[in-house]
Amino acid sequence: MTTTHRLGLHAEGVLTRSPKGWQFAAERPGPDWHAHGTTPKTTWLLHELGLSWATIHKQRWLHVPSGTTVHDRPPFEVPWSCFGLVAVLLALRSWWSSSQGLLERRRLWRGRQPSRRALQRWLARLAGDGLHWHAAMREVVVDRLAPSTLEELFPAGLDPPGTVARFGIHGPEVWKLWSGLEILVKAAPALSVPWSVLLLLHSA
Secondary structure (H helix, E strand, O other): OOOHHHHHHHHOOOOOOOOOOOEEOOOOOOOEEEEEEEEEEEEEEEEEOOOEEEEEEEEEEEEEEOOEEOOOOOEEEOOOOOEEEEEEHHHHHHHHHOOOOOOOOOOOOOOOOOOOOHHHHHHHHHOOOHHHHHHHHHHHHHHHHHHHHHHHHHHOOOOOOOOHHHHHHHHHHHHHHHHHHHHHHHHHHHHHOOOOHHHHHHHO
């Protein structure tokens, strides 16, 4: 099995091969910014066969007048996690859609599984931006669904999972994040595009 196949969708049009391995570079920030090496990050990336442990070398840029440096981030990177974005959201969706809670969870994929504390941290990080996530995911689908509409795709709307109540004060934010992801996942077959690809389009 080749490395390209193991990385699956993450490698298609997102990463390039370099002498160091996988590399990600976005557009140059501006005329005063110059390439200044790379910043590596090793991440668990989810694909159709499980997880792959891959080191991504992210382009670093130097702003010559000020000496400031920045580095590019691939759309699947989660800055505060060693898991990629697809794995993070799939794990959260499995948790809040389940009636069993955190203590009794099925294995999500082959290989390393996120811990209960990791799931709780991920939710705390993402829930506050639930409205943003919902709007961005919805926009990706609406743009590609036209001339059809979401109302045609979901004539009965989306009902929140019964487990949302367990999240207390975070319930409304969880509902927004959950519903945005549900729109993405359930619209994917109609668009003939995997939901993970739509997610990367949203994040780009």
